[in-house]
Amino acid sequence: MKALVQRRYGSAVLGELDVPVPGRGEVLLEVRSAGVDMGTWHLLEGKPYLLRVIGFGFRGPKSPVPGRDVAGVVKETGPGVTEFAPGDEVFGTCEGSFAEYAVARVSRLARKPRNASFAEAAAVPISGGTALQGLRGVRAGQRVLVLGAGGGVGSYGVQIAKALGAHVTGVCSTGKVELVRSLGADEVVDYTAEDFTGTYDLVLDCGGNRPLSRLRRATTPRGRVVLVGAETGGSLTGGFERSLVALALTLFVPQTFVPLMSTERGEVFDELRALVESGAVKPPVEREFPLARGLDAIEHVHSRRSRGKVVVTV
Numbered sequence: 001m002k003a004l005v006q007r008r009y010g011s012a013v014l015g016e017l018d019v020p021v022p023g024r025g026e027v028l029l030e031v032r033s034a035g036v037d038m039g040t041w042h043l044l045e046g047k048p049y050l051l052r053v054i055g056f057g058f059r060g061p062k063s064p065v066p067g068r069d070v071a072g073v074v075k076e077t078g079p080g081v082t083e084f085a086p087g088d089e090v091f092g093t094c095e096g097s098f099a100e101y102a103v104a105r106v107s108r109l110a111r112k113p114r115n116a117s118f119a120e121a122a123a124v125p126i127s128g129g130t131a132l133q134g135l136r137g138v139r140a141g142q143r144v145l146v147l148g149a150g151g152g153v154g155s156y157g158v159q160i161a162k163a164l165g166a167h168v169t170g171v172c173s174t175g176k177v178e179l180v181r182s183l184g185a186d187e188v189v190d191y192t193a194e195d196f197t198g199t200y201d202l203v204l205d206c207g208g209n210r211p212l213s214r215l216r217r218a219t220t221p222r223g224r225v226v227l228v229g230a231e232t233g234g235s236l237t238g239g240f241e242r243s244l245v246a247l248a249l250t251l252f253v254p255q256t257f258v259p260l261m262s263t264e265r266g267e268v269f270d271e272l273r274a275l276v277e278s279g280a281v282k283p284p285v286e287r288e289f290p291l292a293r294g295l296d297a298i299e300h301v302h303s304r305r306s307r308g309k310v311v312v313t314v
């Protein structure tokens with residue numbers, strides 16, 4: 001099969017690999033589209049270096065193919081699989097979706113939304129799942145602030161918070177203002193022109209470059225700051241210490257800081273499918289790249305130029 005092959009950190013080339021064989025509880029997918037997010041860039045580069053220590057491969061990447069978000073068709077089922085059958089259209093996560101075929105655990109898959117293309121479905125799992133988990137507990141009428149609202153997680157954050165009945169303020173740079181407005185944000189703040197004001201019941205921080213003290217001031221006394229991620233934490237730990245400081249801070253201030261570690265589970269993807277099928281969430285696909293240009297797709301996301309989501313079409 002054709003795949004983007006990654007033998008060492010920092011580079012990948014289009015090459016040929018054997019089609020993988022599904023094991024117990026796994027299926028072989030014919031990949032139609034693969035989603036791209038900042039995590040794809042981190043795993044391609046092996047940065048922050050902390051990633052190498054916690055199991056993604058010390059000297060080189062464990063997975064020879066980049067890409068985790070996937071949408072495709074079940075080609076073959078492994079032993080013990082009863083949830084899916086060949087021909088089923090699914091989406092979820094796997095190891096190595098930048099390829100014609102990939103093996104995925106059934107526990108990380110759900111049926112593809114009926115009203116979504118493969119490209120749209122592949123744009124949902126990690127970013128949508130992270131936003132959904134970050135917004136757990138939000139109630140109708142609450143005020144939600146989304147930082148990085150024009151990015152992958154933030155663009156779902158705006159839509160899901162609106163679906164929960166919240167009043168949503170999205171913060172982004174100038175080029176993403178129109179997108180964030182079109183996603184349904186009640187207010188959009190272009191941070192290059194003005195700073196956000198007011199207090200919020202929940203702050204979803206998907207940009208990560210504001211001091212924790214600033215986030216605290218933007219949060220009601222009983223509110224929560226959910227720290228999704230940052231690209232400003234350096235190549236060693238990626239800002240892991242910011243999460244530790246935030247946890248410590250929670251002991252001394254009325255607000256709660258929650259460093260988010262999202263999980264990839266079929267049940268989460270089922271919830272997202274329902275949101276997409278109801279029309280409450282529309283996967284915001286900005287651009288599709290062919291497999292041969294997979295590295296360009298990753299670089300486009302890393303450059304901060306991407307608006308919403310980017311996918312690789314196989």
Ligand SMILES: NC(=O)c1ccc[n+]([C@@H]2O[C@H](COP(=O)([O-])OP(=O)(O)OC[C@H]3O[C@@H](n4cnc5c(N)ncnc54)[C@H](OP(=O)(O)O)[C@@H]3O)[C@@H](O)[C@H]2O)c1
Binds near residue numbers: 126173209262306
């Ligand atoms: N905790 C988890 O489980 C989890 C899961 C998924 C992702 N993440 C992390 O969460 C963060 C957001 O992910 P994403 O997929 O939404 O990323 P993304 O698509 O690149 O969006 C991030 C947004 O943040 C803003 N930004 C501000 N400062 C930035 C900087 N120095 N570098 C890049 N972007 C910057 C950019 O918007 P403007 O142009 O408007 O500034 C960008 O649109 C990333 O750090 C990612 O690694 C964490």
